[in-house]
Amino acid sequence: MIVTTNGSTNSSFWGELLSTVAIEKGSRSVVIDGFTRDSRPIIELGFPTFTSGFHPYDSKGRLDVIDYKVPIECGRVKVHNGDLVFAYFDGIVVIPQAHREEVFEKALQKVEAENKMREELKKGMGIIEAHKKYDAL
Numbered sequence: 243m244i245v246t247t248n249g250s251t252n253s254s255f256w257g258e259l260l261s262t263v264a265i266e267k268g269s270r271s272v273v274i275d276g277f278t279r280d281s282r283p284i285i286e287l288g289f290p291t292f293t294s295g296f297h298p299y300d301s302k303g304r305l306d307v308i309d310y311k312v313p314i315e316c317g318r319v320k321v322h323n324g325d326l327v328f329a330y331f332d333g334i335v336v337i338p339q340a341h342r343e344e345v346f347e348k349a350l351q352k353v354e355a356e357n358k359m360r361e362e363l364k365k366g367m368g369i370i371e372a373h374k375k376y377d378a379l
């Protein structure tokens with residue numbers, strides 16, 4: 243699930259209860275260009291929640307869902323229904339549906355090169371030589 247609160251800073255959009263229902267409905271994660279609250283219980287639920295910040299206020303009377311499955315701008319990136327979204331500690335990447343195959347193939351090549359490079363580094367190869375050999379970055 244990927245969401246924008248269109249720049250609202252008056253309250254959180256997300257919380258523990260929404261995480262609970264999201265899990266029950268089969269969602270695996272949420273990315274929000276907006277705020278959450280209830281961080282500790284969300285961490286305890288184990289629901290990966292990526293937000294642009296935190297706010298103690300609830301959303302009642304402050305935020306409303308106005309649409310879904312429509313193109314949005316999230317963190318200055320256009321996102322369409324069906325795009326692939328990868329979120330991790332380091333950041334979030336949106337892959338347009340039309341480029342899924344190509345990006346997947348290239349990402350797998352990169353992972354393969356990094357795996358080989360890591361093995362060589364463990365065996366003592368220097369970082370400069372390893373970069374020259376695997377060009378993994």
Ligand SMILES: O=C([O-])CC(=O)C(=O)O
Nearest residue numbers: 256257258259260300301
């Ligand atoms: O602020 C909200 O509406 C969200 C919230 O606390 C929750 O889902 O538990």
Ligand SMILES: [Mg+2]
Nearest residue numbers: 257258259280
């Ligand atoms: Mg709550």
